[in-house]
Amino acid sequence: MERRDFLKIGAGATTVALAATAQQMITPTDTPLSSPAPTPMSLSGSSDLAQSLRLVIEPVEKEMIDGKIVYMVFYFHESGQPQPVLRYREGEPVSMSITNNDLVPHGFAITGIPQATVPEIPPGQTRQVPDFVAPVGGSYLYHDPYEPPLNRILGLHGAFIVDPALGTTVAGSATPFSRAMHTPQIAAVFDAFGRHPRFPGERWKAGDPARDKLWLFSQTDSAINARVASGYRISGQALIDAFLPDYFHINGLSGFDTAVHDTTASVDRAAAQAIEPVGKQGQPTLLRVMNAGLCTHSAHIHGNHLFECTEADASGVPYCETNVYERDVWIMRPMDRKDMILPFERPPDVPVWPPREEPFPLKYVMHCHTEMSQTAGGGNYPQGLVTHWTMTSPIYAF
Numbered sequence: 081m082e083r084r085d086f087l088k089i090g091a092g093a094t095t096v097a098l099a100a101t102a103q104q105m106i107t108p109t110d111t112p113l114s115s116p117a118p119t120p121m122s123l124s125g126s127s128d129l130a131q132s133l134r135l136v137i138e139p140v141e142k143e144m145i146d147g148k149i150v151y152m153v154f155y156f157h158e159s160g161q162p163q164p165v166l167r168y169r170e171g172e173p174v175s176m177s178i179t180n181n182d183l184v185p186h187g188f189a190i191t192g193i194p195q196a197t198v199p200e201i202p203p204g205q206t207r208q209v210p211d212f213v214a215p216v217g218g219s220y221l222y223h224d225p226y227e228p229p230l231n232r233i234l235g236l237h238g239a240f241i242v243d244p245a246l247g248t249t250v251a252g253s254a255t256p257f258s259r260a261m262h263t264p265q266i267a268a269v270f271d272a273f274g275r276h277p278r279f280p281g282e283r284w285k286a287g288d289p290a291r292d293k294l295w296l297f298s299q300t301d302s303a304i305n306a307r308v309a310s311g312y313r314i315s316g317q318a319l320i321d322a323f324l325p326d327y328f329h330i331n332g333l334s335g336f337d338t339a340v341h342d343t344t345a346s347v348d349r350a351a352a353q354a355i356e357p358v359g360k361q362g363q364p365t366l367l368r369v370m371n372a373g374l375c376t377h378s379a380h381i382h383g384n385h386l387f388e389c390t391e392a393d394a395s396g397v398p399y400c401e402t403n404v405y406e407r408d409v410w411i412m413r414p415m416d417r418k419d420m421i422l423p424f425e426r427p428p429d430v431p432v433w434p435p436r437e438e439p440f441p442l443k444y445v446m447h448c449h450t451e452m453s454q455t456a457g458g459g460n461y462p463q464g465l466v467t468h469w470t471m472t473s474p475i476y477a478f
Contacts, residue, residue, distance in 0.1 A: 086142035086152075086162075132208075133166070133176040134158045137186050137201070137224075137236065139309075144327050145334040145463050150302045151309035152235040153182060155222075163238045163332060165294060166222065168214040170245040170258055179206040184313075187226035190240050191415065192396030200226055216258040217244030218390060218398035219368040219417050221296075227315040229374060229414075233323070234305060235332075237372035239294050247286060254286040256366055256419065257390065257400055266400040269387050269421065273364050279423060281362015281475045292366045293357055297412060297465060298332070299325035299373035299453075323374050328453040328465040330355055335463035357469040359424055365469075367420040371412040375450065377465060380409045383427055383444030390419040409449065424471060442471040 136156045141149050155178075157164040168174055178188045180201040188207075190196040193215060198207045224236035244258040249267040257266065274283040285291045301323050304314065314322065330338050331354060339356040340349055357365045367386070371377060385406035390398045398417065410418065426442075447454060447466040454464045 086140045089139050089141055089151075133174075134179065135164070135176060135188070136179045136181055138181050140235075142235075144300070144302070145337060148302065150300060150327070151305045152300070153186075153224075153231065154235050155188075155238055163235070165239045165241060167241045167243065169243045170214055170217050172214045173211060174209075174214055175211050176209045177206055178209065180204065185226055186224050186231055186236065188222065189225040190220050190222045191417075192220050192392060192398065193240075194395070196222075197225070214242045216261055216398070217242045217247055218257060218261070219294075219370065219419055220396070220398070221370050221372060221415065221417060223372060227313065230308070230313070230315040230319055232372055233299070233301070233319070233374060234308060235298070235300075237296075237298065239296055239368065239370060241294075241368065243286070253283050255284065256286065256292070257398075261398075261400045263400045263402045265402055265404045266389055269389070269404055273423070274362070279362065279364070279425070281360070281424070282364070284364045284366065284421070289354075290359060290365070291363065293355065293368065294331060295355065295367055295369045295467075296331050297369070297371040297373060297377055297379075298329045299323075299375045300327040300329070301325045302327065320374060325373070325375055325452070326456045328375070328448070328456065330465060330467060335466060338467035355467050357422055357424075358472060359470075360473050360475060361424055361426045361471055362475040363424045365422045365424065367422055368417075369410075369412060369420055370417045371414055374414050375453065376414065377412040377453065378409055378449035379412055379446065379465075380449050381422070381444065381446040381469070382408070383442065383469070383471075384408070384422055384425050386410070386420040386422050388418055388420055390417075392417045422469065426471065426474065440471065440473050443468050444470075 136158060137153065138156050139153045142152050144150055154162045156162050178198055178201055180186050180203055183203050185200050185202055187200050188198045188209060193212060195210050195212045198209055201207045220240040222238050222240045224231035246259045247255045247257060249255060249262060249271055251271045253270040255270045270284055273279045274281055304322065327334060333351060337348060338352060340352045344352055359365060385408050388401060388405050388407055388410060390400055392398050445466065445468045456464055
């Protein structure tokens with residue numbers, strides 16, 4: 081499998097970017113991590129945690145799943161990583177600046193954290209995001225609010241994740257949410273893992289990248305992107321009315337690229353592993369699902385039902401559900417954020433023919449019931465919004 085590179089085409093940036101196309105983790109230390117999710121950071125107050133993070137806006141030409149080259153615009157970490165995942169701990173001071181290396185104005189905002197906003201950054205200039213403190217633990221989305229929703233659709237978006245300072249339930253079970261947010265129903269779900277007969281195995285593990293995945297949905301209308309590249313600007317309702325996406329992405333990847341295969345190149349493997357849940361029976365995994373695009377997705381997962389744990393209120397602040405539904409299909413509207421738990425239950429009947437229990441590893445697909453997201457950008461299912469998850473072995477295996 082060939083890695084899908086992209087070429088920076090911003091002012092003063094004419095070299096091939098050597099970073100993977102999927103989003104990478106950046107911590108407040110400004111040091112990129114090799115794994116897509118870190119161990120939760122301490123509130124030590126050290127100078128490292130107070131360092132300012134610098135993001136740079138650059139236009140790029142990116143290769144799509146079918147080989148087509150499409151103009152896009154990304155936030156980069158100054159190390160060269162595109163669309164970095166920014167991760168802090170609740171209560172930690174956040175300091176960052178944004179440099180605009182594009183030829184048109186841009187901005188920066190984090191939905192649900194109103195003070196973390198720079199409405200406009202002129203071309204070639206740098207603006208400091210007003211310092212703020214990381215809020216309650218949860219999943220947030222950063223994006224470009226200038227000329228909405230155009231720049232967000234062009235690729236200027238990413239995940240801002242806050243780990244809770246105190247995320248355990250009263251019974252001591254780890255959760256990704258601040259205890260102050262917990263509802264009795266959410267606490268009951270996390271307390272059940274590894275304790276209830278239905279969920280033998282392990283509790284959810286904080287700080288384990290294998291148990292904490294990001295699925296950031298987005299869509300690309302290559303015709304609109306091409307018009308923007310030629311100097312045309314369209315925003316607001318006119319863009320929404322004209323938007324006809326032909327590419328659908330998870331963390332910037334589509335179709336075959338979103339899961340690990342025998343032919344997956346080593347540089348692509350980390351990007352695919354950051355998306356694909358893999359584990360034994362009884363190893364619950366968090367899916368931080370976000371939709372930065374304009375298309376409403378109807379995500380459908382095979383093999384298990386997921387527990388819908390959080391949504392965001394009208395101001396974008398995440399909250400825990402008071403009625404935790406089990407879902408194998410869930411709606412993701414534009415700018416939606418939902419934290420879901422995949423319990424890794426072994427299905428009670430997984431027959432093959434002749435009738436016998438299906439052997440491990442068990443592989444199950446996740447795809448979207450919005451049909452165009454399956455058939456665009458390559459022409460055939462499954463080249464759109466699709467991935468799979470794998471149960472490697474029974475609970476008693478080592």
